[in-house]
Amino acid sequence: EDQVTQSPEALRLQEGESSSLNCSYTVSGLRGLFWYRQDPGKGPEFLFTLYSAGEEKEKERLKATLTKKESFLHITAPKPEDSATYLCAVPPGSSNTGKLIFGQGTTLQVKP
Amino acid sequence: NAGVTQTPKFRILKIGQSMTLQCTQDMNHNYMYWYRQDPGMGLKLIYYSVGAGITDKGEVPNGYNVSRSTTEDFPLRLELAAPSQTSVYFCASSFQGPGGANVLTFGAGSRLTVL
Numbered sequence: 082e083d084q085v086t087q088s089p090e091a092l093r094l095q096e097g098e099s100s101s102l103n104c105s106y107t108v109s110g111l112r113g114l115f116w117y118r119q120d121p122g123k124g125p126e127f128l129f130t131l132y133s134a135g136e137e138k139e140k141e142r143l144k145a146t147l148t149k150k151e152s153f154l155h156i157t158a159p160k161p162e163d164s165a166t167y168l169c170a171v172p173p174g175s176s177n178t179g180k181l182i183f184g185q186g187t188t189l190q191v192k193p
Numbered sequence: 194n195a196g197v198t199q200t201p202k203f204r205i206l207k208i209g210q211s212m213t214l215q216c217t218q219d220m221n222h223n224y225m226y227w228y229r230q231d232p233g234m235g236l237k238l239i240y241y242s243v244g245a246g247i248t249d250k251g252e253v254p255n256g257y258n259v260s261r262s263t264t265e266d267f268p269l270r271l272e273l274a275a276p277s278q279t280s281v282y283f284c285a286s287s288f289q290g291p292g293g294a295n296v297l298t299f300g301a302g303s304r305l306t307v308l
Contacts, residue, residue: 085235096263115296115297122301122302123296123301124299124300125283125299126299127297137302165210168235168236170236177291178241178249178289179224179226179241179297180238180251181236181238181297183235184235185233185234
């Protein structure tokens with residue numbers, strides 16, 4: 082069964098304290114792993130897509146990496162404005178209809 | 194471009210009432226989706242559409258119906274509302290090109306409470 086699991090559920094950091102969020106996935110024939118950011122009361126916003134093991138993408142203080150079983154979202158020297166819920170998602174292996182299977186999300190709080 | 198627009202943003206329903214959540218996109222995307230989000234549960238797919246006139250069930254379709262008469266609009270109908278349908282509903286759209294995974298653009302969400 083296709084599955085996405087994120088950890089931890091919640092993470093509290095001090096401003097400047099770097100850390101990583103984990104996304105483990107089980108899917109046959111990975112056709113992309115997506116990271117989204119969701120602010121309270123808003124819809125998810127796209128951050129990155131990774132397609133193959135070893136691939137890395139960066140955006141400001143965020144860097145996403147991918148292995149054959151998991152993806153990490155590294156946050157370097159975070160600021161309070163990085164506080165949000167981060168979601169990862171994969172397309173199911175059996176479908177090519179654009180659907181995504183989402184993890185439960187990691188809620189990040191960065192304190193000044 | 195407005196992107197994906199959902200209405201209403203908030204709604205309270207009584208058990209047994211019916212309502213329609215509206216979703217419109219102006220990006221000429223062929224694919225559209227309805228997800229629901231419950232605390233700690235992530236996003237679950239309710240229904241999706243790959244084009245006008247074509248819809249299919251997602252992971253949690255019971256109690257809902259959809260239609261797709263135009264490329265732009267994808268309304269979600271709740272019949273006989275139940276407390277279990279209390280949730281935040283997100284509409285999304287994407288353009289599916291040949292061969293690749295695609296990026297979903299989400300609306301701002303509709304928060305529904307059934308009492």
